Amino acid sequence: MSMQVCCLSFRQPYAGLVLDGVKTVESRWRPLLVPLENQTLAVHIAQRDWEGEEWREVLSGTLGMNRAQIQAFLESGERFGRGVVAGLVDVGRTWLCPTSPQEEELQQLEQSAILIGLQEKYLTHLSNPRWLKQPLSARGGRDLWTVEIPTELLP
Numbered sequence: 262m263s264m265q266v267c268c269l270s271f272r273q274p275y276a277g278l279v280l281d282g283v284k285t286v287e288s289r290w291r292p293l294l295v296p297l298e299n300q301t302l303a304v305h306i307a308q309r310d311w312e313g314e315e316w317r318e319v320l321s322g323t324l325g326m327n328r329a330q331i332q333a334f335l336e337s338g339e340r341f342g343r344g345v346v347a348g349l350v351d352v353g354r355t356w357l358c359p360t361s362p363q364e365e366e367l368q369q370l371e372q373s374a375i376l377i378g379l380q381e382k383y384l385t386h387l388s389n390p391r392w393l394k395q396p397l398s399a400r401g402g403r404d405l406w407t408v409e410i411p412t413e414l415l416p
Contacts, residue, residue: 264415268303268346268408269294270401272311276304277338278375280348280390283320286373287385288358293404294385297352303408304348304390306341307401316375323372341396346408348393349416353386391416 271279278284287294294302320326320334341347358370358379370384371377393414 262412263409264412265407265409266301266303266349267297267405268305268399268402269405270305270307270403272307272309273343274316274335274338275311275375276306276347277340278316278334279304279350279387280392281334281337282390283334284373284375285387286370287387288374288376288379288382289385290382292355292357292383294352294383295355297405298354300352301349302352302387303346303410304350305346305399305401305408306338306343308343315377319371319375319377323368340392344398344401345396346393346399346410347396349389349391350387351389353388355383355385358382358384 275284279287317331320331358381360380362370362380367379370379374384393410394416395414397408397410397414399408
C-alpha cells in the first residue's frame with residue numbers, strides 16, 4: 262500500500278530546515294500552495310543548494326544561533342542525501358506579504374521563512390514536519406507533482 266501526495270522540491274538548506282521545524286513559512290512569487298491548504302505535502306530534497314547566504318544571516322543574526330547549532334541543522338538536513346523525498350509537512354494558509362509591512366511583523370516573517378526580502382511574495386504557513394523512516398529516491402520537478410510513498414516509509 263502507499264499514500265499519494267503532492268510533492269515540492271526544496272533546495273538545501275531549506276528542505277532540512279522545513280523538516281526540522283525551523284522554517285515554518287514558505288515563500289513563492291506565486292500562490293503555488295493555495296490548492297493544498299489543510300493537506301499534506303511531501304518534501305523533496307533538490308540536488309542543488311539555495312543560491313545565497315541570507316538563510317545563514319537569519320539563523321545567526323535574528324535567531325541567534327551559533328556556528329555549532331547551524332552546522333547541526335545542516336548535517337541533520339543532509340541525513341538522507343539529495344534527490345529524495347525525505348518527509349512530509351502540513352500546508353496552512355497562504356497570503357500575500359504586503360509591500361510595506363510593519364518592521365516587527367516583517368522581522369517575525371523573516372525569522373519564520375529564514376529569508377529576507379519577503380515583500381510582495383506569497384507566504385504559506387507550514388506545520389507538523391516529519392521525516393520519513395527512509396528516503397524515497399525521486400527525480401525532482403518544477404512546481405508540484407504527485408508521488409507515491411510506500412506506507413512502510415511513513416513516520
